[in-house]
Amino acid sequence: MADADTLSPAPAPAPAPASGSAPADEAVPAASLRRDRRFLRFWTGQSISQFGDRISELALPLIAVGALRVSAAQVSLLTALIWAPNLLAIFFGAWVDHQRRKRRLMVIADLVRAATLSTLPIACWAGKVTLSQLYLVAVVTGAAAVLFNSAYSPFFAHLVPRSAYLEANSKLSTSRSASYIAGPAIGGALVQALTAPVAVLVDAFSFLGSALLVGRIPLDEPRLPVAQQAELSMLTRARQGLAFVVRHPVLRASLGCCSTVNFFTFMANALIVLFASRGLGLSAGSIGLAFGVGAIGGLLGAMLAPRLGRRLGIGRTVALGAVLFPAPLAIMAMAGGPLWSRAGALAVTEFLSSLGVMLFDVNLNSLQAAVIPDGMRSRVSGAFSTVNYGIRPVGALVGGLLGTVLGLRETLLLAALGGSLSLLWLLASPIPRIRSLESIAATGAAAGPIPQQAP
Secondary structure, eight states, X not given: OOOOOTTSSOOOOSOOOTTOOOOOOOOOOGGGGGGOHHHHXXXXXXXXXXXXXXXXXXXXXXXXXXXXXXXXXXXXXXXXXXXXXXXGHHHHHHHHTTOSOHXXXXXXHHHHHHHHHHHHHHHHHTTOOOHHHHHHXXXXXXXXXXXXXXXXXXXXXXXXXXXXXXXXHHHHHHHHXXXXXXXXXXXXXXXXXXXXXXXXXXXXXXXXXXXXXXXXXXXXXXXXXXXXXXXXXXXXXXXXXXXXXXXXHHHHHHHHHHXXXXXXXXXXXXXXHHIIIIISOOOHHHHHHHHHHHHHHHHHHHHHHHHHHHHHOHHHHHHHHHHXXXXXXXXXXXXXXXXXXXXXXXXXXXXXXXXXXXXXXXHHHHHHHHHSOGGGHHHHHHHHHHHHHHHHHHHHHHHHHHHHHTOHHHHHHHHHHHHHTTHHHHHTSSGGGOOSGGGTGGGTOOOOOOOOOOO
């Protein structure tokens, strides 16, 4: 099952005025993205990197299980360490906002990930790989990912025009969904034919390719505003980012909604495979096929998101996605009958959920990019990610506990209901009234000024 990745790297507008208010539209048609070599180069690099990630997601645990014979708890810790640096994203964002050359930071992050991953196949071939090395690789690559994501939003502020927000987000999300369809199959084939260490090396080369493509994008990154050059402590800048999120009506509701839906869907994610296998009696092949159908739903959602955003309005499409993402868990939880019915229920659940999360992400990412001042992007992204990503492992732990105490089926129903209630955050905000990015000001949700520190 997918997850709400809002305020992950997302397109943003052109350079902000000195006041720190939201940048004006450049009036460039979205269709021009198909002829924009800078964006196409970036999109290509991100697509390659996404497919590489899907390969490593399979290969890294296989190295741990195959070469080191680790326990389930040790594999879980490996996954947790990859996510752990996100808890410090608020400080990464505060530091990145103080740096002028965001593109350079993104290239460095890609090169660090490429170099770090390359150490694993070398150690495997030398017979020297250890669990400690795997843990270190997980932490370093996770931290590099947080650095990349912190620099991504302001970098995009000078790459994609405001009029192309939805289209750019749709293209990037389409690549992400496609990677979930084909990536595991490619990864499995590579592991089967060439072994897991070679598969990890492929991912390392994907980051190298991303670094080369991003590094060759011509982009004028303006000097930081004088106010932003002031020597404020990192803690002060981090606090400013969190305060901006909490005080802004769109960002506050977005964070509440994303955190709520991710908490409950990660409760379910911890149990889906177990319930499908034991509760529904499905084979590994049937479960894998259902997940593949779900990935197709995500691909369709990424392509439909801009069209529905224009037809229904951006805010209403976000609200639709917030319910369509978690609610289908109830279909799987109540499944029964013959084998085809149980397998079909899992496939429908994954398809609708993946469709819903893309409708949610593509439109909300675009909306958030429009309301964040250019000088606050990394700080806001870091603060948002610390809460939004930090809640996920908590949800997984609670899901495992409730699954043991209440039962798998009951916990999945609770996740469907609780996740759907995330809509309440949106209904109490201006978001449902926002039809387009151009109508934001009329709802009173436009970007505010960059907070100033008193002397």
